[in-house]
Structure formats: structure tokens, C-alpha cells
Amino acid sequence: MLHTDESSARVRPFELFFDLVYVFAFTQVSRLMAETHSATGVLQALTVLALLWWTWVGFSWISNQASVDQPGLRVGLTVTMIAVFVAALTIPEAYDDLEGGWSGPLVFAIAYAVVRIAHLVIYATLSADDPALRRQLLIFLTALIPGVALIVIGAVVGGPAQLWLWIAAVVYDVTATRVGSTIGRGWRIPSAEHWAERYGLVVILALGESIVAIGVGVAQEPIDLPIVMGTAASIVLSMLLWWSYFARLAGIGEERLAERDQRARATLAADAYSYTHFVIIAGIIIAALGIEDAMKHIDDPEPFGWFGAIALGSGIAAFAAGTIVFALFVGLRRPIMRAVEAVVLIAAIPLLAAVSALAALVIAVVLMAVIALMESALHRRAEGGKGASAREDAAP
Template sequence: MTTFELFFDLVYVFAFTQVSRLMAETHSAIGILQALIILSLMWWTWVGYSWISNQASADQPFLRTVMTLAMIAVFIAALTIPEAYEDLEGGWNGPIVFATAYAAVRIIHVTLYLVVAREDSGVRRQLLIFLIALIPAVTLIFVGALLGGQAQLWLWLAGMIYDLGATWVGSALGRGWRLPSAEHWAERHGLVVILALGESIVAIGVGVAREPVDPFIMLGAAASVVLSVLLWWSYFARLAAAGEHALTARDEYARARLGADAYSYAHFVIIAGIIVTALGIEDAMKHVGDAEPFGWFGATALGAGIAMFAGGTVVFALLVGVRRPIMRAVEAVVLLAALPVLAVVPPLAALVIAVTLTGAIALTESALHRRAEAMRRS
């Protein structure tokens, strides 16, 4: 992976931060849905450029120049995330600016891909099929931005679902995508998981940035960091390498199909789970010294975020051939079942309970894995 790709991905770190900010400011279920729609739109733009950079080196001057233009558009879209649904007073219309920047990112992507694939008829044909998904989806984003209100929410949701679904069907019909490097693909997605986990670390500090340090903050920070490390372990201890090996073992079409299903699609659930968990951490740290109940909003963000992450790793594990990821499914069920408890205990206790449950499941999974490996060798 080139340093320019890493630099390109940094604009998405800012986008992740803006999505978390939107969730925190709205502090409602609708706000979380709005933010997840924005996250999915931004994720789909990142996915598009990751396919290009796997097929052609981003160190080429032409690719760097065009991807720089895309970075500018991504950054403008990220800047407008806080007013993507409600235009702030003064300046240009926020939803329209977001829709325009988003459309620019998608148009630049398709144009660049056509240039990169100018000698590959299979990819060019696939890109023409891809336009069937792109044009209606972008149109729905623009119409939603123009109408605003509840119509915007549902039109953007419809645009997102149509884009994902039509792209999946079109990819199965066209069979034209290329994924030359399994190592690059796995490494690139592993890096974006790290970047998202960085948001959970930032959330720890955001929650108490202006508070004097005391024992509650120190305990909450320690628990939050341990939780972030557990999420890191859950992905990188077994799954990251298994994904790369599965990609390497497949032929051209099967590799591209697995790359789309296990990474372009399943990884969105993993990233979304991390971002929602970060929201729960931030909410807990803001009130870490309080004796009052954590409440349903923070508890749901914390517990459901971990459960979403775990569910994403289950899907990823099954797709790449990891046998019986039972403990990941158990983790999702246990954290969801624990939501009523997390809601009625103080925020610090909720953090400790979430860390304890996640850690116990990780230890159990590790022990079962070692036992299975010992039995296999014997």
C-alpha cells in the first residue's frame, strides 16, 4: 500500500469524526439513523477508490492528481455532515452542498476507473452496468436534499439501499471487477478498521476534555481503552489473516466476489459498529462521575455498537471460511441482552460491565481456539 493511499484515507478519519458528532448532537434514534446513512454514503465512496488503487498504483502522477480532487470533494462533504439534514443559518444550503460534493466524488470515481480500465473490456462493461445503480442513487440524494425534512431521510435511505443492492446484483451479472492483489486489499481494509478504532480512542478524550482529572475519569479511560483493544483483538487476532488467505486462494472472479461481499459490504457493519460504540463511550465519559442511571441512549449505543461490530465479524468470518464463529454470535446476543442493565446502572459501571462481558467472551474464544488447534495437531 502506498503512502498516498494512507494520506487519502485520512479525510475519512475526519468524516468518521463528523458522523460521531452528528450522532452526539442529535442524541436520538433518528439522529443515529441519519448518521448511519451518511456513514454508508461516505463508506461507499471509499470502497470505490479502494477498488481502483488495487488495480493501479496510486503513485502514478495522474492517479494522485485525480484522487486529490476526490479528496477535496470528500472533505467538503465531511465538512457539511453536521448540517446535512438541517441547514445552518448563513452560508450555502448544507444538504445541497453535501449532495453536490457526494455526486462529485462518485463522478470522479467512475471517470478515473474508466481511464484506468481503458484496456480492460470486462471492467469497462462492468462500469457501464455500475452506472445503472449510480445515476438513480445520486438522483435520490439530490431530490432528498431539495425536499428536506422526513422526505430527505427516507429518500436518502432509499438511495443508499438501491445503490448497495443494484451494485451487488450488477456485479453478479457483469462478473467484470478485478482484484489483483489480495494482500493489498486485506491490508487496506485492516487500516480503515484501525482508523475507525482511532475514533473510539478520540471519543474517550472528547467526553472529558474540559474536566479535571479524577479517579472516575481515570477508571473510565482505562475501561474505554481496554474495550478498544478488545475490538482490535477481535478483528486482527484471527480474522484479518484468514481474510487475506481466503482471497489469495481464489481465482480471479471468485476473489473479486469475495472481496466485495466480505470487505465492501460486511466491513461496513464492522466500521458502523465501531463508530456507534465510540458514541456510547463518549456519552459514558461525559457523565463518568455521575451516580444516576446511564440511560437508554448511551446504553444502546454502547451495547448495540459492540453487538453490531460482533455481528459484522460473524458475517465476515463465515464468508472467509472461519469455522463456527460461535463466540462472536454469543457476544452480539449477550451485549444486546445486557442493554437493560447498562441503562439502569451509572455510566462508569456500564463501561465496566461492557468491558467485562466483551473480555470474558474474548478469553473464552481464545481458549476454545487453542484447544481446537491442540486437538488438530494431535
Template sequence: MIGTKRVRFQPMAEGASVTQLELFFDLVLVFAFTMVTALAAGDTSAKNILRALLVLAVMWWVWIAYAWIGNVVRADEGITRVAMFFAMGGAFLAALTIPEAFDDMAGGWFGPLVFAIAYLLVRVVHLGVFLLASAEDAQLRGQVVRWGLGSITIGTTLLVIAAMTDGAVQIGLWIAAIVGDMLWTMLAGEDWRLNSATHFAERHGLIIIVALGESIVSIGIGVAGLPISWPIALASMLGLAVSGLLWWAYFDVAALSVEHELKRAEGERQIKIARNCYTYWHFPMVVGIIALSLGLKKVLYYVGDSAHHTLKDALYGIPLFALYGGVVIYLLALVGFKHYATRTITVPRVVAAALLLALTPLASALPALASLVMLCVVLIGLILWETVRYARPRDEIRHGTHAG
């Protein structure tokens, strides 16, 4: 690419890594995840948890859109760089408005409409960049046009309409916007381009780290302003251990296995792995981690706030199901993620998820700290079993014949 065209776009090269600008873009998602956790923690009713999930889905779709465009053209070059900063502005404004995404607060702008318009801005900028970037690629241009016509119409228009409603109608429109957008993306075709499998896998691995980082932040927020004590120290270390074990479950083998398959695949099969394993299966992983964040935040509050709780108090209701259920969702999503690419089911993770579900009633009868201990013990057992039982294939995937 020469002349003025180089100023406009630079294709992402095979084997390229994530750019620094994309990492900067992710800082907005760090803030958005924190806001979603705060929204859920503020009111743990089923209605509010559903709202938090819907907001998370919208912010996920913001991130996904720019993960794909960043794999076609470099995010830090030419027009794309400018577009990324505009998108960051829109995404940050949407994240700031998360507390008002459904109900407007007194004073200021009308929150629900601000959120919807900010999201619309992010999506329009993304579509515009994709159309310009595909100007000389008829196949990609056709795919972008097909996808854009339905996605923008469904995913953004319905949210703008939802901003003018309330109650069940509003929730219904949000669900229709998100589900419709995801279904349209799946049905719009497989004529996308994947210029760098390495970049794509690394990009999604980093968002898992971002989400896990939120779980660690939640530990600190849960005891903010409280004097350090042995229950706080122990609960904090256990929470950090749980987050670390989830990191291990993703990065030790699963992520590498799928990345190898993504690199080997060609054509439509490669696009399907990229879309289904990363765009779709990563979303429930993030949901699980954010749910865990809510549970950890509540556990730390229970063990640290001696004025309102004792160490004998049990975690119950939605916070307990967030703690255990979040890990269950994460593990099952990891199984689905790996299965689609490799056609193998990681049975120990299914067993661990089933065991955690079975232990949830017992956890509701135990002190909150004991429930966290039990969760940590199950995850340690899972990781130890996999490390020992699958030592040889694990070594091959990490260091041997599968590498590359």
C-alpha cells in the first residue's frame, strides 16, 4: 500500500501482536466492568442483576466490534487511530452512564438516552471504518454491508427506543436489541477476514485478564476503609487465589489449544472458530468473572464489617449464587470454547462445575469465609488433577509438537 492509502489504513500482518492503542482502549472496559459490578452490588434483586447483565452485554459488543476491526487494519495507524479515540470517547461516556442506563437520575441529561446515543456513536464509527477499510476487498465489503444493515438497525435503534420506555417493555427491548444483534451477526455470513490469528487470540486473552483484574479490584473495594485484620487478609488471599486459578484454567492449556486450531484452520472454518469460540464463548466467561467479582465483594464485606456482620454469618441469595455460579458459568464456557475448536470435552471441568452446583446449598449454611475456602479447594483440586492427569498432552501443547 503506497501514497495516501498508507496514511489511511495499514493492514494487520499475520503474526502481529496487539497494539498499544488497543491496550489503551481496554482501559475503558476496565472502568465499564467496575461500573457493572457496582450496579449489581448496589441492588442484588433479580431485576437489577438482569439489568447489569444486559449492560455488560452491550459493553461487550462495543469491545468485540473493535477487536475485529483491529485484526483487519492496525488500530494505531492512519484513520483507524483517530476512530479508536472517538470510539473510546463514546464508550467511556456510555460507561459513565451505566448507573442511569435504565432509570434517569434527577438533574443533568436524560441518562438512558445518553447511554443509547453514546453506544450508537461507537457502532457508527466502527461501521464507517470497516466500510472504508474494505473498499478494495469486494468479499469483505459485502460481508460488512450485510452485517451493518441488520446490526445497526437491530442493535442500536431498539436501544434508542428503549430509552423512551420503562418497566417490562424497556427490558424486553434491551433483550431484543442484544439477542437480535448477536443472532444477526451469526447469520450474516462467514466472509470476514482474519489477518492474524495470533493477534486475535492474544486480544481475547487480554480481555480475560481485564475481567480477572476487576475481580481483584472488587476484593479491595469490598474492604475499602476497614482496618486490616486476619479475616480480611485470609479472605483477600483466597479471593486472589480463586482469580489466579481461573487464569490458570484459561491460559495454561485451553487458550493455547484453541489458538493452535485457529492458526491451522482456513477459510470459513477459521472464521467460525474466531466468531464462535472468541466472540460468543468468551462472553459467558466474562459474565462468570463479573459475577464472581460481585460474590467476592460481598464476602470481603461480610468478613470485614464487624459492625454489621460476624464471622459466622453465611452468604446467601444472589451474592452466593454469583460467587459459585460465576465460577460454574466460567468453567462451562471454557469447556464450550475448547470443544468447538478441538471437538474434545474437558470432562474434569464439567465435573467441577457440577460439584460446585451441588455444594451451593451447603455453602449457604456455612460462614461466608468457609464458603470461599470450599470454592478455592474445589478449584485447586481441579487444577492439580488436570496438571497431573494430563501431564504429557499438556507438555506437548505448551512446549512440543503442537506449538506453531
């Protein structure tokens, strides 16, 4: 049964339990990037991440409209968890099938199809008494069926064509869903608080991957000073990513959602969260790849190299770009320092590649910290200006 009020304003424990399978998926995506160690491998991993992200997004809409404490819904979500975990297990062989066993690409495609079908069936069951939502789900089929078909065809065809078919599936599915949402206008977000909290939590889960990356990089190495210094720098880097999202943006996003009526809220939820947060999550995971690569070479005085430097710099820049778009959607004008951060980190990639891994981490942290301090100073100045104007207006 769906609800239309905010009776389920807080994220329920079962939702957090559900999200744990995506934590493993994030780890597997990072593993695919690290093992291929190439631009093609990163593109392959990001395509898989986009497919899995789109499945998570679908269930974030369901859990905002229906209590996951309903037994029937829990059963459906448990089936979904199994399928997502199976898909995540196959990520290392999603493009290059390992010898023996079943076809990795095809198992991924089938598991993905099961998740998408389960989402549709659960939504259709819950919306039995909601004609507008059922009409929206029928429109949604025009995105789901061709998208899933392209995934299955790509898995069967294999080779270089598989990646491009899967990219086409992502682009078509996302575009068709966006256009269909404009036509049907049947989606709704009863609870702004629940929605913002759910996406904030998935950002934290992705940040957890950056923490795990620290340990993965040096898991088999004896502890020494460079490892401790690299760990400290990496933790601070992850904290700065956390600060960039939660210090200002998260709360304002929730406020803007709460201010809007249902139709406008659903549009903002899709644009600022379902779409834009993919860039934020992808940026964190790519940055985590850079952290892991740096920690693997933390004792090495030789230059860090291009792969790790590009991952570290572009990951932070992508995260910053995602927060810029998010800020603009929620009404924060001119997020200048976020743009500066993105440009500076991209420009710093040659420097990061030329210095040692430890120095690269320290440089990235220093750049992020300086920009964060400058942003805070600008924010305080803007708030001070507003306060002065208010006092002048109140003066007799």
C-alpha cells in the first residue's frame, strides 16, 4: 500500500540493509577499474555502475512512497537483493568471461533484468488503487523493455560491441524515463526528509569505498611511516569530500524539496538527486581508485604515474562538478569555489603524476582544504552581508 503523507519520514533499518548489497557492488566496480588499469576499463566500470545506480534509484522512489515494513514489500526487496548481489558477483567478468561456469556477461544481464522486472512488479502491485501512477508505469515500460533488451543482446554478442550496446541501453533508458516522466507526471515524493536522507546515506556508503581503498592498497604491507602518513592524508581527503556535500548542500536540498508541491518536488527529486547524484557517486568511486593506487605505491619514491593521478584528480573534479549541478538545482547560485576546485584538480593532474604517491595525496588534500576554506569564507561574508541588510531594513 502506498502512502501520500510523511508518515515514513525517516529511513527504515531495512532500507539500510537493502543498500548493503550496493556497497559490495561499489567495491566490485572499483575492483574492475583497478584490475583493467586502463581508460577502457574505467569506462566499462562506469557503465556497470550506471546500470546498478539506475536500479537503486528505482527502489529509492518505491521506499519513499511505501513503508518497507510491509511483509510483502520486504519479500520483493529480498528477491531484489539476491539479484543485485549476483549481478555484483559477476562484475569482474561482466565483459571478459572467465573459463568454466556460466557466462559472466549473460548472468549479469539476466540478474539486471530480474531487478528491473521486480521493481516494476512491486510498483504495479503497490499502485493498484492509484490510476495516475499505474499510467506512469505503463509509460515507463517504453524505457524498460528496450533498455533491458540491449543489455541482454550486448551480453550475447560480446566483444567491443557489448560496451557500446550497454552504453546505448543506459542513455536510452535514462532519456526515455525522463521524457516519460514529463508526459505522465505520475511520480511523487511524499517525504522530502526521507528522500534527502536516503541519498545522503548512499553518498556515505560510497565514501566508505574511499576508506576501504586505503586498507586495500596496503593490506599486505608492514606498517611504516609513509603508510601512516598516506592513511592520514587519505582520511582527510575523504572527510573533505564528506564536508563538501553535507556542510551546506544536503540540508538545503531537503529544504528545497519540502518547499515544493508534489509535481515540482518529483521533478526536483529526479533532476537533483536521481540523475545528478550519479556523477557525485561516480566521482567518489574514481577518487577511491586513485587513493587505492596511491596507497599501493606509498613507499615508492618514483613518480606516481598517469593512471593514479588521473583517477585521483578527475574523481575529485567529477565529484565537485556533481555538487555544482546539485547546488544549481536547489537554488544555490554561483557555486564559484566548486568550479575552481574542479578546474584546479584537473590542471594539477600532471603535477600529481610527476611526484611520489604520498606527495600526490598531500597535494590533493592541500588543494581541497584551501578551496574549502575559501568557500567557507565567501559563505560567511555572504551571510554577513544578508545580516547587515536585514539590520538596515529594520532600522527606524
